[in-house]
Structures are given as structure tokens and as C-alpha cells.
Amino acid sequence: MSVTEEDWTELETPQGAPGRSQRRLYPYSPVDIHLSVGHPNGDRMLVISSDAHSAGHVVRTVQHLPRTAGIEIQLNAVSRLEYELRLVLKAGELREVFNPLVTDVAETASLAVDAAGALSAAVERYERWQDLLRTVGSTGLTPEARRGLVGELVVLRDRLLGVLPDLEAVGAWAGPTGANQDFQLARVALEVKTSTAKRPQTLRIASERQLDSTGVPALLLCLVSLDERQGGSGQSLNQVVDGVRRRLAGSAARARFDGALTQAGYLPGHRELYDEHRYTLRDMRFWHVRDEFPRLVESDLPEGVSDCRYHVAVGGLEDYRATDDEVAALTGGTDG
Numbered sequence: 001m002s003v004t005e006e007d008w009t010e011l012e013t014p015q016g017a018p019g020r021s022q023r024r025l026y027p028y029s030p031v032d033i034h035l036s037v038g039h040p041n042g043d044r045m046l047v048i049s050s051d052a053h054s055a056g057h058v059v060r061t062v063q064h065l066p067r068t069a070g071i072e073i074q075l076n077a078v079s080r081l082e083y084e085l086r087l088v089l090k091a092g093e094l095r096e097v098f099n100p101l102v103t104d105v106a107e108t109a110s111l112a113v114d115a116a117g118a119l120s121a122a123v124e125r126y127e128r129w130q131d132l133l134r135t136v137g138s139t140g141l142t143p144e145a146r147r148g149l150v151g152e153l154v155v156l157r158d159r160l161l162g163v164l165p166d167l168e169a170v171g172a173w174a175g176p177t178g179a180n181q182d183f184q185l186a187r188v189a190l191e192v193k194t195s196t197a198k199r200p201q202t203l204r205i206a207s208e209r210q211l212d213s214t215g216v217p218a219l220l221l222c223l224v225s226l227d228e229r230q231g232g233s234g235q236s237l238n239q240v241v242d243g244v245r246r247r248l249a250g251s252a253a254r255a256r257f258d259g260a261l262t263q264a265g266y267l268p269g270h271r272e273l274y275d276e277h278r279y280t281l282r283d284m285r286f287w288h289v290r291d292e293f294p295r296l297v298e299s300d301l302p303e304g305v306s307d308c309r310y311h312v313a314v315g316g317l318e319d320y321r322a323t324d325d326e327v328a329a330l331t332g333g334t335d336g
Helices: 005-009 052-064 092-110 115-136 143-160 166-171 237-247 251-263 268-274 324-331
Strands: 019-025 032-039 044-051 071-077 082-089 189-195 202-205 219-229 278-288 310-313
Touching (some): 019 044, 032 092, 044 052, 044 092, 044 115, 052 071, 052 082, 052 115, 071 092, 071 115, 082 092, 082 115, 092 115, 092 251, 143 166, 143 189, 143 219, 143 278, 143 324, 166 251, 237 268, 278 324
Parallel strands (some): 189 219
Antiparallel strands (some): 019 032, 032 044, 044 082, 202 310, 219 278
């Protein structure tokens, strides 16, 4: 589920006495998870309740987390036997960030097998959001991150939307969550690389797991080649985003898309930063990652070696080229 402004409306109805209005999420999770609004101050919160024993291992972690302006994490003893982990919105201008943050943390916590695991998962996801907000800061996405986001959105727009149901297509976009591949579908995972070079010679692979096909039915590597320039007839990042959003028919798909954009670092308050550059699609190529495809994977590495970054030469991939029909079949539709 995606938390939206509508989910807070009823909870924010003024109450006659101090307290909290709340709505439970994920009733079958190993912990109680609630959207909550405090009265009379109106603070929006995600509240995860746990027994004191399960909360003990995250107390020190929460105490030592650096503060993030506008969004706080708190761990409070409600009684001798119960603790609450609270994510609290303190700055109204971060509402559009808080909603996808809450959505992500709540869903992650709900998937844990026990209360201790749920709290650990929630804190870890919050830390990832802290890192994102610090990295993006006031200057927005780096030029490289902007290009990469455009490339992923082009694949979503041109290869998945119109072929799959909107919510399924948007839900397949896993890059913003830190997944090993950028898109994860029923029959294939897609890893997208974006380049503005005239003739890209190599593709940078960020880890030994990025081209690891373990656990996926098939894996495709995609190269999106863009022309990038100031002005011109191409589309800005904002225009690409708006174009995808206009194609989404349902509110659930749009909410999911907006949440993924925020996780990717595209924050609503930064739109004015993304009116330039302009991007034009020059080419899109796919390769099957299988058999003797040149790659490093986790199972090939000597013990003690990890976090590998390497480059793959484009010239050596011709034998693995995927046709448009093959890509269409794997992604769920018929090309054309």
C-alpha cells in the first residue's frame, strides 16, 4: 500500500481532548504498525509497537542516529513491558517526502518474521532515507544521477507502460529501493545503464550482484543512449517525469510512482533544478546476461573479496544481443 494525503485526513479531525487518532496497517505483521496523528499539536507519526525485550537491541542505535531536519525517529518506553518506535514529521514542507518514507518503512517492518527483526528493519530503512536526504541536500541530484533516472524512466515509459497494467509496471521499478537490478518482473529482471557518450565503449557495473542472475528467471542488461544538451528539442527530467505521470490512469499507480521518485532522490521541492538539461533518446539496446556473458558474480569471488566495481566492454557483447521481440516476450507483451 502507498500512504497518501487522504490517509491522514480523517486522523487529523480535531479531537476534544489530547491524545492520538490512529489507523492500523498490516494487521498480520509481527508488530502493531499504525499511522497516527497527535492532538492537539497535529504531529503525523508512524508508530511501531513492540515488547520491551524485542526493542532492547535497537535502543543504542536510535540514540546515536544523526538528526534529520524535519523528520525525527524516537524510541519511547510506553510501560515497563512496551516500547514504541515513532517516526514523526516535524516540518510540513516535507509531507511529500514523509508519505513515501512511511510507506517504505511500514512495508519493510511488516515483512519481518518477528518483532526484533521488524524494529531492526524499520531503523535500517530510516537510515537509508536519512542518507538519501543528506546526499540530495539543497543542490538536488548529481548530473550522473539525473541521467540515470531519465534512463530508467525511458525504459518504464517505452517498454513497460502500455504493455503491463500501470500498477504492475510501476511496481516493477525497483531501482529506487536499492535492489540489485532496476526492474524486477515475473519473467525477467532488467539492469539499466545510461550514457551520453557518442559511442559508449564500456558500461560501469556497480557490484558483483548487479549482473548476477541467481534467483531470477532471466536477466537483461539495457543501455539507454541519450543526447544531453542545454535547451534544444529534448525533454527535461521534469518533462519526462510529467509524461510518465500523465500516462498513469489510477491514483494507486500514481502514488506508487511518486513514492518511487522520492526514493530515487527526485524531491518535489527541487523541481526548479531540473528544467535543464534536455535529453533525447538516441538508442536503446538489450543483451541477455547468461552463459559466458562477461561479468563478476558473488559465487566467483575468493573468500574475503566483495564490493567489486568493474567495467564491461560493449564491443564484446554482440553474441548476447536481445531482439525487440525477445525483450517484448520477456517483459510481458508483444512488441509493436
